[in-house]
Amino acid sequence: MIFQDAKKVHCIGIKGAGMTALAEVLIRKGVRVTGSDTAEVFFTDEVLQKAGISVTEHFAAENIPADADAIIYSTAYTQETNAELAQALSSGVLVLSYPEALGELMKEKLGLAVCGTHGKTTTSALLAEVLREAGEDPLAIVGSKILQWGGNALSGQGKYFVLEADEYQNKLQHYFPFGSIVTSVDFDHPDFFPDFESYKQAFADLARKIPHHGVLVSWGDSSSVIDIAKDAHCQKLSYGFLEENDFRIIKYAPVTTFDPESEDRSIKQTFEVLHQGESLGVFALQLAGKHNALNAASVIALCTFLKLDMEKVRKGLKHFRGTARRFEYIGEYRDAILYDDYAHHPEEIKVTLKAFRDLYPERRIVAIFHPHTYTRTKALLVEFSQSFDDADVVYVLDIYGSAREQQGGVSSREIVDLVNKYSRGKAVHIATVPDVIAELEEKILPGDVVVTLGAGNVWEVVHTLAHIK
Numbered sequence: 001m002i003f004q005d006a007k008k009v010h011c012i013g014i015k016g017a018g019m020t021a022l023a024e025v026l027i028r029k030g031v032r033v034t035g036s037d038t039a040e041v042f043f044t045d046e047v048l049q050k051a052g053i054s055v056t057e058h059f060a061a062e063n064i065p066a067d068a069d070a071i072i073y074s075t076a077y078t079q080e081t082n083a084e085l086a087q088a089l090s091s092g093v094l095v096l097s098y099p100e101a102l103g104e105l106m107k108e109k110l111g112l113a114v115c116g117t118h119g120k121t122t123t124s125a126l127l128a129e130v131l132r133e134a135g136e137d138p139l140a141i142v143g144s145k146i147l148q149w150g151g152n153a154l155s156g157q158g159k160y161f162v163l164e165a166d167e168y169q170n171k172l173q174h175y176f177p178f179g180s181i182v183t184s185v186d187f188d189h190p191d192f193f194p195d196f197e198s199y200k201q202a203f204a205d206l207a208r209k210i211p212h213h214g215v216l217v218s219w220g221d222s223s224s225v226i227d228i229a230k231d232a233h234c235q236k237l238s239y240g241f242l243e244e245n246d247f248r249i250i251k252y253a254p255v256t257t258f259d260p261e262s263e264d265r266s267i268k269q270t271f272e273v274l275h276q277g278e279s280l281g282v283f284a285l286q287l288a289g290k291h292n293a294l295n296a297a298s299v300i301a302l303c304t305f306l307k308l309d310m311e312k313v314r315k316g317l318k319h320f321r322g323t324a325r326r327f328e329y330i331g332e333y334r335d336a337i338l339y340d341d342y343a344h345h346p347e348e349i350k351v352t353l354k355a356f357r358d359l360y361p362e363r364r365i366v367a368i369f370h371p372h373t374y375t376r377t378k379a380l381l382v383e384f385s386q387s388f389d390d391a392d393v394v395y396v397l398d399i400y401g402s403a404r405e406q407q408g409g410v411s412s413r414e415i416v417d418l419v420n421k422y423s424r425g426k427a428v429h430i431a432t433v434p435d436v437i438a439e440l441e442e443k444i445l446p447g448d449v450v451v452t453l454g455a456g457n458v459w460e461v462v463h464t465l466a467h468i469k
Contacts, residue, residue: 005069006026006031006069006070007031007032007069008031008032008033008034008065008067008068008069009026009031009032009033009034009068009069009070009071009072010033010034010035010036010063010064010065010068010070010071010072010088011023011033011034011035011036011071011072011073012035012036012037012059012071012072012073012074012077012082012084012085012088013035013036013037013073013074013076013077013098014035014036014037014044014048014053014055015035015037015038015040015042015044015045015048015055016037016044016074016076016098017042017043017044017142017143017144017145017152018098018102018141018143018152018164018166019035019072019074019098020044020047020048020151020152020153021141021142021143021151021152021153022072022098022101022102022105022141022153023035023048023051023053024047024051024151024153024155025105025139025141025153025155027051027052027053028155029155033051033053034053034054034055034056034063034065034068035048035053035054035055035056036055036056036057036058036059036060036063036084037055037056037057037059038057038058038059039057039058043145043324047145047150047151047152050150050151059082059083059084060083060084061083061084061086061087063084064084064087064088064091064093068093069093069094070093070094070095070096070101071085071088071091071093071094071095071096072095072096072097072098072101073085073088073095073096073097073098074097074098075097075098075099075169075171097174098171099166099169099171099173099174099175100174102141102163102174102175103174103175103176105139105161106161106163106175106176106177107176108161109139109159109160109161110159110160110161110178110179111161111163111175111176111177111178111179112127112160112161112162112163112177112178112179112180112181112302113163113165113172113175113177113179113180113181113206114127114162114163114164114165114180114181114183115164115165115166115167115172115180115181115182115183115203115206116181116182116183116184116185116203116219116225117167117183117184117185117186117187117188117345117347118183118184118186118291118345118347118348118351119183119184119291119292119294119295120143120164120165120166120183121142121143121144121164121323121326121342122287122292122295122322122323122326123181123183123295123298123299124140124142124143124162124163124164125140125142125144125146125164125320125323126295126296126299126316126317126320127140127162127181127299127302127303128140128142128154128162129146129148129316129319129320130299130303130308130312130313130316130317130320131158131160131162131303131308131316132154132156132316133312133313133315133316133319134303134308134309134312134313134316135312136156136158136159136160136308137156137157137158138154138156138158138160138161138162139154139155139156139157139158139160139161139162140153140154140156140161140162140163141153141161141162141163141164142162142164142323143164143166144323144324144325144326144342145323145324145325146323146324147321147322147323147324148319148320148321163175163177165177165180165206167188167189167199167202167203168189168192169189169192170192170202172202172203172205172206173202173205173206175206175209176209177206177209177210177214178210178211178214178215179210179214179215179216179217179234179302179305179306180206180207180210180214180215180216180217181217181218181298181299181302182203182207182216182217182218182219182225182228182229183219183294183295183298184219184222184224184225184347185199185200185203185222185224185225185228186224186345186346186347187199187379187380188345188376189375189376190375190376190378190379190380191373191375191376200224200227200228203228204227204228204231207228207229207231207232208231208232208233210232210233210234211233211234212233212234213234213235214234214235215234215235215236215237215302215305216229216232216234216235216236216237217237217238217239217298217301217302217305218236218237218238218239219238219239219240219294219298220238220239220240220242220244220245220246221240221241221242221245221294222240226238235305237301237302237304237305238301239294239297239298239300239301240294240297241290241294246275246276246301247273247274247275247280247297247300247301247304248273248274248275249271249272249273249293249294249297250271250272250273250274251270251271251272251282252269252270252271252290252293253269253270253271254268254269254288254289254290254355254358254359255267255268255269255270255359266286267284267285267286267318268285268286268287268288268359269284269285269287269288269289269292269293270282270283270284270285271283271293271296273297273300275301275304280300280304280310281310281314283296283300283314283317283318284317284318285317285318285320286318286319286320286321286322287320287322287326287327288327288355288356288358288359289327289351289352289354289355289358290351290354290355291351291352291355292355296317299313299317300313300317325340325341325342325459326341326342327339327341327352327355328340328341330462330463330466331462331465331466331467332466333440333444333450333465333466333468334444334445334446335446335447336366336444336445336446336447336448336449336450337360337448337449337450338450338462338465338466339356339449339450339451339452339462340451340452340458340459340462340463341451341452341453342453342454342455343453343454344370344371344372344376344453344454344455345376345380346380346383346384346386346387347383347387349367349369349384349387349388349453350387350389350390352451352453353365353367353387353388353389353390353391353451354390356390356449356451357390360449363447363448363449364392364393364445364447364448364449365390365391365392365393365448365449365451366391366392366393366394366395366440366444366448366449366450366451367388367391367393367394367395367451367452367453368394368395368397368436368440368450368451368452368453368458368461369384369388369394369395369396369397369415369453369454369458370397370400370452370453370454370455370456370457370458371384371396371397371398371399371400371412371415371454372399372400372454372455372456373399373400373401374399374401374408374409374410377399377410377412377415378409378410381410381414381415381418382418384415384418385415385418385419385421386418388419388423388426388427391426391451392426393426393428394416394419394426394427394428395427395428395429395430395436395439395440396412396415396416396419396427396428396429396430397412397430397431397432397433397436397454397456397458398411398412398431398432399411399412400454400455400456400457400458412429413429415427416428416429433457433458433460433461436461437460437461437464437465440461440465441465441468444465450462450465
């Protein structure tokens with residue numbers, strides 16, 4: 001195995017959440033790690049500093065260590081756009097993309113790949129935390145900071161490797177898991193996948209690779225996910241709210257009197273799970289929304305297959321505090337409650353705002369949305385405009401273009417116009433983060449619930465407001 005022999009590894013684009021997690025894992029395996037990236041500040045800067053990993057904040061050919069055993073690079077870069085990667089490829093040293101490196105790491109463990117358009121970060125973190133609670137000491141790499149971990153990786157010595165498996169650029173082709181959870185499948189990443197069928201095929205190909213003695217856990221309420229599961233050759237388990245699921249959620253009860261300042265703020269919902277007609281008992285979560293009950297049910301199904309102690313599973317789910325930028329409580333401003341969430345796809349926005357409406361049925365919900373990538377915004381323009389039903393006011397920032405594209409052809413004003421076509425005056429276009437902060441300073445009302453949504457830097461809005469005295 002590559003990482004059993006490597007003594008020194010250099011990571012190009014090390015500040016990415018996944019790359020940082022991989023670097024943490026390698027450090028704890030005794031590998032010396034160096035890295036490079038831009039000077040932009042991310043939450044991972046603190047994680048890398050704590051791990052003692054040296055980071056050069058620019059890309060240059062001379063950054064490649066002469067004694068490196070392997071170079072790992074973020075797929076955000078190519079040799080045409082990154083001189084450091086070009087040098088690595090011409091040096092004769094082993095060069096692996098980030099997903100290729102994860103695939104190599106998975107060969108050392110029983111891989112549990114959590115994938116899907118939505119929910120994979122929370123679900124993979126839930127699974128890893130439950131495995132830890134059950135004494136399995138897992139290795140885990142997740143795409144966001146986990147509040148209980150202080151980072152986004154676990155470097156356990158147990159037999160399981162929990163991976164948040166991203167489908168973008170068909171990274172799934174590099175993974176050969178023992179088990180997998182598929183949380184959802186809605187068309188995304190139109191800059192890579194030409195249509196929904198090719199997008200679904202990436203998940204179907206992963207499912208077919210699971211060995212006969214492995215398991216596929218899939219959301220049984222979705223026809224698209226059911227289609228993916230059809231051709232898998234392993235044991236198949238379904239979960240959801242519908243009666244025909246192997247693991248069925250019943251007696252779902254959101255906590256509608258939630259108060260983030262009270263001592264009872266932790267539990268936001270309870271539900272019961274039936275397995276083959278028999279109750280596994282009632283489960284409680286500190287996470288809000290039916291989508292998180294579904295995420296938890298997928299973990300319960302997989303843990304049942306793994307024959308884990310259900311009381312430890314129940315405890316792990318109840319104590320899980322969540323991930324950064326997923327329904328994250330930030331603070332208050334003028335008696336308004338401030339939250340941040342990573343939702344950047346129409347379906348994610350819908351379920352997130354519905355969860356807020358369930359918790360705060362009588363309050364005004366103010367959403368600040370930062371569209372992410374031109375290609376996604378253009379392909380899903382109508383869907384975005386129809387995803388804000390549970391918000392009372394919507395501010396839409398200019399599109400946050402990714403490092404992968406500079407394409408235009410669409411604007412945030414088009415989202416605003418479509419929202420207002422059916423809900424006159426609900427949506428407002430405000431171009432920048434500082435401008436929307438200034439607007440909210442004047443317009444926020446006591447009792448409002450203010451929610452930032454998106455994959456860009458929209459989180460700065462509520463963090464700034466929370467620190468205004």
